[in-house]
Amino acid sequence: MNAKQIIVTKNSEEKEFYSEDKLRASLRSCGATNNQIDVIISQINAHIYNGITTNDIYKKAFSILKKFDRTFASRYSLKRALFELGPTGYPFERLISALLKEKGFKTKVGVVLQGHCVTHEVDVLAEKDGIAYAIECKFHSDSRATSNVKVPLYINSRFLDVQKHWNGNSNNGTHLKQGWLVTNTRFTKDAVDYGKCIGLTLLSWDYPKGNGIKTNIDSYGLYPVTALTTLTKKEKQQLITRDVILLKELYYNIQVLQNLNISANRIRQTKNEMGKLLHYDTFTNGTR
Incomplete structure (x- = not known):
C-alpha cells in the first residue's frame, strides 16, 4: 500500500x-x-x-x-518531556517563570493576591518597566486535553478582581495591566478568539504561531530535565522532587546526580548531552 x-x-x-x-x-x-x-x-x-x-x-x-x-x-521528545513534568503544575510554572526572566521580567511563583472581592493565588506574577502581569498556568498530563473558552472566561474574571484591588492600592509601585493564560497543550478556536477580544495574552505549545512554548524553549535553551535521554524516568522525577527543573539548573548543580548514586560515567554522558542541548562548551565551564 x-x-x-x-x-x-x-x-x-x-x-x-x-x-x-x-x-x-x-x-x-x-x-x-x-x-x-x-x-x-x-x-x-x-x-x-x-x-x-x-x-x-x-x-x-x-x-x-x-x-x-x-x-x-x-x-x-520535548512535547512529551513537558507532560512528564507533572503530575502537579508547579514545575511547569517554574519553567514559565524562567522563560519570563529570560525576557527581562522579575517573577514570583505562587503568589496570593488580594482581589476586590476575594483572594486569589496567581501562578506567576511578572513585573517589568513598572507594569505587572498576572499569569495563570494550565498544565495537562494528557496530550488530548485542550483549554476551551470557559478557561479564559474564568481566568479573566479572576484577573479583573485582582486588578481592581491592585491598581486601587497606592502602595503598589506597578500598574497591573494584563492577565496571561499559558498551557502546555492547545487552546480551542473560541478560547483564542475570546482572548484576542478581551486582551488576554495566550501562550500554548504552538500559539502564537512562531512564538509558542516550543519556539521559546528552543530559543532560550530552557529544556526541562525530563528531556534528557541519558537518565531514567525515575531519576528525572527524583530531580523534580528536589526542585531541579531545568537543564541550566542541573548543569551547574551536577552533584545532585551523585546524590542519586548515578555512576561517574553516566554523569559525564548526561553533562555532555546537556552541554550540546544548551550550546555550552563543557571545557570552558558552560559559557555560551
Whole structure:
C-alpha cells in the first residue's frame, strides 16, 4: 500500500492520513540532517501499516534519532518531556517563570493576591518597566486535553478582581495591566478568539504561531530535565522532587546526580548531552 494512503490513529483517537511531510518537518526541527531524515522515514515507511498510531511512529523515530545524536532525540521528545513534568503544575510554572526572566521580567511563583472581592493565588506574577502581569498556568498530563473558552472566561474574571484591588492600592509601585493564560497543550478556536477580544495574552505549545512554548524553549535553551535521554524516568522525577527543573539548573548543580548514586560515567554522558542541548562548551565551564 502507498504510504500516502495509510491511515494513522492520533492520541485523540481521531484518524488522519499519514503525512511524510509532517514527519520530515518535525525531524528537521530537532536538528536532524536530510540524510538522517531519509534513513528514518525509509525505515518507518518499511514497517508502516493501516491503523498505526502516531505514538508508534514517534517511538520508532525517537529510537533511531537516539542512535544518530541524543540531542536530536531530546528536542524531538520535548512535547512529551513537558507532560512528564507533572503530575502537579508547579514545575511547569517554574519553567514559565524562567522563560519570563529570560525576557527581562522579575517573577514570583505562587503568589496570593488580594482581589476586590476575594483572594486569589496567581501562578506567576511578572513585573517589568513598572507594569505587572498576572499569569495563570494550565498544565495537562494528557496530550488530548485542550483549554476551551470557559478557561479564559474564568481566568479573566479572576484577573479583573485582582486588578481592581491592585491598581486601587497606592502602595503598589506597578500598574497591573494584563492577565496571561499559558498551557502546555492547545487552546480551542473560541478560547483564542475570546482572548484576542478581551486582551488576554495566550501562550500554548504552538500559539502564537512562531512564538509558542516550543519556539521559546528552543530559543532560550530552557529544556526541562525530563528531556534528557541519558537518565531514567525515575531519576528525572527524583530531580523534580528536589526542585531541579531545568537543564541550566542541573548543569551547574551536577552533584545532585551523585546524590542519586548515578555512576561517574553516566554523569559525564548526561553533562555532555546537556552541554550540546544548551550550546555550552563543557571545557570552558558552560559559557555560551
